[in-house]
Amino acid sequence: MTDPRGGRRCHTPLNALHSAVYFSPEFDKEMEALGLAKAPGAYFSAPGYFAARSAAMGAVGPGTVTAAFFNFSHALIARHVPAVWAVAAPEQVLAARLRAADRLLRRLLGDGATASGEMAEAAELARHAAAGCVRAGRPLGSAEADQPVAQEPHLALWQAATVLREHRGDGHVALLTQAGLDGIEALVSHTSSGRGFTPAFARATRGWSEEEWSAAQERLRDKGLLDAEGRLTEAGTALRAELEHETDRLAAGPYDHLGAAGVARLTELAGGFAATALGNGAFPDGIFGRR
Template structure:
């Protein structure tokens, strides 16, 4: 039973992660800029951190985990001088609506047949338990919108941050820092150039952390993740799945399967329009 549910947790991630991610697409940019959040990173940090209020950079460094602190400190608290968290929350919902309509063709007419699936996703999000999950809890505390497309994005975002918080906890428990997690993934299957640039680490910081992983036997001298490193990371991924299974256990396997069938096309369209290469190693939808 646990193995089956864990598989469902990983599968459902492929559905709600791309839906959440439209907030970072080009179609979302105008609404964020209109709120005073010009530039990709201002919009990114405001959209993700606004549910926590006018928080300073230190908690965001901790919660976002894999970003270089210097990148976060450039964005915060400056963004709150440009847009209050309340204004940022309104802007991100409008941005998500604009992006889902442009990316996945979701209009008042086309969302109708998906209403049942949206309700199931909302139900799953409501079943998520948020102890120790700061971003998940902050998003879950926001009112669930009435507008169907906004409901879809809100539920996907709650589930995304709930899973992300759990992943951070699993990596911390495994003794892996945010930068070390990037290096291990770059040594397995993702691009160092993309990961390092997207998270703002210098060559010196990257090399120092890599040297530490070599000493621990998790990385070889050529920058490839060793068998021990791959096993450690795989175990953290498995823990992430197990700790993300609660919403799907509550929803049930049949309902989860209906969700995948109903939202796979929407998720695939959102994934195809992603502004960045796959930073998470996200498997194909479904």
């Protein structure tokens, strides 16, 4: 690809389509039907999320989930895993997740869009890109790539977006580890940039206490990455930029495989679908910083 950031521009709308499922009432209902209901007042079903996002790897234990998810508290994960597998098998969870994606995309985009030629084209392009993902060192991406492809184009697009998202995330985790950041430090430094989730939402949903959050901030200050007011220093800003640049590099394979013209077209199509989804309330209000 001539533009190394082209993959990131394509990833952004695809990731929005992928991740909206976990915040949706459709997902909550499917998880509740399995016995994995969310707690009252919670943004999403924690047991359902841990089960649904890890189910492609099988009935894994809490250590595996913590290692793969990276920025969640192990104590929070261990509260739900492996208990979720006594409630529902991974195959049941994956089927419920796909049903939730089906209902969600139909609600956000409309039946006309989900059955459109543009959707079929986007699905084919996304699947072609996902075929270029590497497997070694990518536990979540590789596990998702093993899932049977749905016949319906909007679900095939969602599945390919999921493979691409997890493939990118696996590479990002490797880079965070190389940079010497643990899970909560990575989360604090990212939210301090003003992008992604707000600090309050990230802390609550990832299972970190205020004391743990403050301790991570102090460690980042000791590393010269955070200032006294909790903002990124020049070194912290440079590190986050380098991490994103290197993540783009490690995630480039699928988009190189698709080719520049295909990436441009997929970005256009996915961008249109994502814009519609966001306009129709794909995510709860107030959970993101700058978008």
